[in-house]
Amino acid sequence: MSGVRKIRLVVLISGRGSNLQAILDQAASGELPVEIAAVISNRPGVAGLERARQAGVPALELDHKNFPGRPEFESALIELIDRHRPDLVILAGFMRILTADFTGHYRGRLLNIHPSLLPKFRGLHTHERAIAAGEIEHGASIHFVTAELDGGPVIVQAQVPVWPNDDPDTLAARVLEREHRLYPQAIHWFAEGRLRLDGERVLFDGQPLDRPLRLENPSG
Numbered sequence: 001m002s003g004v005r006k007i008r009l010v011v012l013i014s015g016r017g018s019n020l021q022a023i024l025d026q027a028a029s030g031e032l033p034v035e036i037a038a039v040i041s042n043r044p045g046v047a048g049l050e051r052a053r054q055a056g057v058p059a060l061e062l063d064h065k066n067f068p069g070r071p072e073f074e075s076a077l078i079e080l081i082d083r084h085r086p087d088l089v090i091l092a093g094f095m096r097i098l099t100a101d102f103t104g105h106y107r108g109r110l111l112n113i114h115p116s117l118l119p120k121f122r123g124l125h126t127h128e129r130a131i132a133a134g135e136i137e138h139g140a141s142i143h144f145v146t147a148e149l150d151g152g153p154v155i156v157q158a159q160v161p162v163w164p165n166d167d168p169d170t171l172a173a174r175v176l177e178r179e180h181r182l183y184p185q186a187i188h189w190f191a192e193g194r195l196r197l198d199g200e201r202v203l204f205d206g207q208p209l210d211r212p213l214r215l216e217n218p219s220g
């Protein structure tokens with residue numbers, strides 16, 4: 001591995017955890033300079049928690065249904081996350097809307113992966129919507145999380161073609177494969193200290209990005 005110091009990472013999930021798996025695998029092989037301090041799911045018993053356990057990573061459940069409202073859930077979540085002293089917190093299929101209090105607490109050290117080429121198709125059902133809109137290109141984005149849903153500054157994107165015979169499932173599978181390379185790449189840059197949030201802009205190697213990086217060609 002490169003001489004980069006390992007950062008402490010907390011991963012928030014709600015389900016399957018295939019992005020988590022890609023990160024666990026790269027952390028285990030030493031490709032990714034991270035120590036995964038904890039994986040936390042707001043849904044009990046999901047597959048992603050089992051993936052964490054298999055990798056020897058603390059797998060924690062914090063069921064949002066056990067709290068009277070969003071603020072109470074989020075304070076408990078912040079307390080649980082902060083107990084693990086993360087340098088970086090990532091949302092990997094975490095399906096809860098977060099308040100400005102939460103996103104403000106982790107500002108500049110909270111990332112999300114979204115399955116579209118943001119700013120296109122914020123929110124849910126992105127693959128269906130991309131097909132319905134007649135897009136010929138689709139993909140996924142990694143962005144810093146701010147108070148605006150799927151609206152924080154985009155760091156890097158991966159593009160895939162949309163084929164005429166695609167349905168949402170075939171398109172989702174093509175995008176997901178790229179997601180599994182995209183998240184590790186962004187985390188790697190963060191660990192190397194190459195990424196920073198500066199107001200509403202991303203700085204990469206100290207320079208503001210005027211458009212998102214592309215997975216294929218990060219410096220281009």
Ligand code: GRF
Binds near residue numbers: 018019048092093
């Ligand atoms: C991914 O498509 C991700 O982009 C979106 O939720 C999905 C999570 O999949 N935010 P997985 O749980 O990582 O398999």
